Amino acid sequence: MRPMNYIAFDVHCAFCEGGWVTESGKEKRSWRVATTIPALAAVIAEVPRPRLLVIEEGPLADWLVRELSGRVDQVVVADPYRNALIAKEGDKDDAIDWRKLAHLARGGYVKAVHHGGDLERSVFKQHVQLYHRRVRLRHAEALRVVWRLRRFGLTTVKVKDLDTRRDALLSRLPDSALLRRGLRTMLEGYDLATAQLRRTRREMAGAARAYEPVERFMALPGVKAVRAATFFAVVDTPFRFKSKQALWKYLGIGLERRRSGNGPLRLRVPPRCNRLLKNVILGAAKSAAASGDNPFADLYERHLGMNCSPRIARRNVARSMAAVMWGMWKSGSAYDPSRGAGQAAGELTGAGRGR
Numbered sequence: 001m002r003p004m005n006y007i008a009f010d011v012h013c014a015f016c017e018g019g020w021v022t023e024s025g026k027e028k029r030s031w032r033v034a035t036t037i038p039a040l041a042a043v044i045a046e047v048p049r050p051r052l053l054v055i056e057e058g059p060l061a062d063w064l065v066r067e068l069s070g071r072v073d074q075v076v077v078a079d080p081y082r083n084a085l086i087a088k089e090g091d092k093d094d095a096i097d098w099r100k101l102a103h104l105a106r107g108g109y110v111k112a113v114h115h116g117g118d119l120e121r122s123v124f125k126q127h128v129q130l131y132h133r134r135v136r137l138r139h140a141e142a143l144r145v146v147w148r149l150r151r152f153g154l155t156t157v158k159v160k161d162l163d164t165r166r167d168a169l170l171s172r173l174p175d176s177a178l179l180r181r182g183l184r185t186m187l188e189g190y191d192l193a194t195a196q197l198r199r200t201r202r203e204m205a206g207a208a209r210a211y212e213p214v215e216r217f218m219a220l221p222g223v224k225a226v227r228a229a230t231f232f233a234v235v236d237t238p239f240r241f242k243s244k245q246a247l248w249k250y251l252g253i254g255l256e257r258r259r260s261g262n263g264p265l266r267l268r269v270p271p272r273c274n275r276l277l278k279n280v281i282l283g284a285a286k287s288a289a290a291s292g293d294n295p296f297a298d299l300y301e302r303h304l305g306m307n308c309s310p311r312i313a314r315r316n317v318a319r320s321m322a323a324v325m326w327g328m329w330k331s332g333s334a335y336d337p338s339r340g341a342g343q344a345a346g347e348l349t350g351a352g353r354g355r
Contacts, residue, residue, distance in 0.1 A: 007044060007053045007072065008102035011060050016040065018098045020047045021106060027099065035060065037067045044071050054105040056080045057113045062122055065115040075115075078104070081272070082111035116236045124207050128233040131200045131226070132276055138193040145186045152179070162190060204229055217325055219335040221296055222288030227280045231325060234277050238329040244319075247326050252278035253318045269315075285318035295337065296321060 005028075009018035012035065019030035029046065033039040044051065051072040055061060061077045069075050083104060104110050116122065142159040149157045152173055161169060166187070173179060208214045208229040217228035241247040248254030252273030258266040289300035296317050303313035328335060 002048075002050060004050050004052050004073075004106075005047050006102045006106045007047055007051055008098040008105065009040070009053070009055050010097045010101070011035065011055050011058060011064065013060070017095055018043070019102070020051075021099075021102045023106065025103065025106060030095070030098075040064075040068060041071055044068065049073060052076065052105060054078055054101055054110060056083070056101065061113070062115055065117050066119060066122070069117055076105060076110055077113040077115050079111040079113050114236060114240045121233075121236065124211075125233040125236070127200070127204055127207060128230050129276070131197070131204050132230070134193065134197040134200050138190065138197050141186070141190040141193045145183070145190055148183060148186060149173075162187070201226070208232070213329050216328055216334050220284070220288070220321060220325065221291055221294040222284040222286070222321070223325075227284050230276065230280045234274060235326075235329075238326050241326070244323040244326055247322055248319050250274055250277070251281050251318075251322055253281060253315050253322065281318045281322050282314060285314050285321055288321065289314060289317055 003023035005020055005022055007018065007020040009016040014035060015032055016035050017030075017032050019027065021027050031043045033043055044053070052074045053068060053072040054076045055064060056078050057080055065075050065077060078101065083101065101110075139159070142162055145162060146157055146159060149169060154169060154172060157169060170180070170183070173183070205225050208225065211229075211232055214225075214228045214232050217223050217231060218225060223231075235247075241250065245254055249256070249270050250273060252270055252275065254270060255267045256270050258268060285296065285300075288294055288296040291297060299320060300313050300317045303316050304310065308316070324335065327333075
């Protein structure tokens with residue numbers, strides 16, 4: 001088997017600084033090329049096969065993975081958070097960074113970031129993320145209006161009142177034309193964000209119908225269209241995780257072990273995780289527990305009976321739900337409520353009753 005050649009690029013919008021090294025670590029060539037596919041493909045073609053291309057995660061990474069995957073034997077998108085050697089060790093500039101990145105890849109010290117490489121799935125994932133950004137934008141616009149109203153004595157107003165009692169609230173304001181014009185502008189922003197949110201949700205739900213696993217996820221209690229589509233889009237494939245424990249850590253509901261010397265063993269929830277998926281799976285667990293009459297609600301009550309706090313019980317239910325969805329996805333099976341109680345309890349093996 002021929003030795004691998006390692007190509008690394010420090011990617012910018014206008015240009016890429018890069019080069020390649022052999023498996024023995026010898027630097028063979030360096031380039032500074034425009035960030036265009038023809039230019040990058042031309043310099044990659046100079047490198048003998050087999051070729052491994054490594055770049056750092058960033059706004060251009062998904063595009064480069066799709067366009068360059070066929071020109072190399074393997075593409076690795078590195079997690080920059082884990083590349084402490086590049087960020088902290090010695091001098092730092094573009095010409096140095098690509099060399100460090102190549103040598104990290106050569107030694108197997110690069111933490112890869114998952115990229116599916118499929119255009120339609122990538123667009124769907126970005127649309128799901130757009131929906132959640134519009135949710136946050138609408139809420140932020142609503143809070144700005146509420147805060148403005150409270151400055152003028154409407155101290156009990158809530159976000160939901162902007163839709164149900166808007167005229168009544170405006171009638172209680174002081175008689176100031178400038179104040180009303182300002183509020184009209186803020187409410188226009190809120191109404192626009194609301195309209196965009198509704199339109200984006202419809203488009204997301206329509207696009208999700210093309211993906212069969214989303215419908216199967218919706219059979220679980222607490223998992224409706226938005227949560228099912230988000231889980232499917234962001235996880236992308238169940239086979240990127242070697243175990244359910246790895247999935248739990250990615251979702252922010254697993255446990256990390258911390259110990260030094262003879263000190264005590266400490267367990268904690270991972271501080272670095274996918275926050276969007278964490279909110280989705282914990283929200284699903286909360287809804288399932290609140291709805292009752294389902295295996296996950298029973299599991300929640302069982303953990304409360306074991307002197308778990310509601311927060312820990314909800315997290316254990318979220319682990320079970322994530323494991324069930326992951327298993328359904330891998331096997332292509334449907335959710336079976338008659339088996340759900342035993343399945344939900346069994347999925348928590350090894351999770352413990354950590355904090």
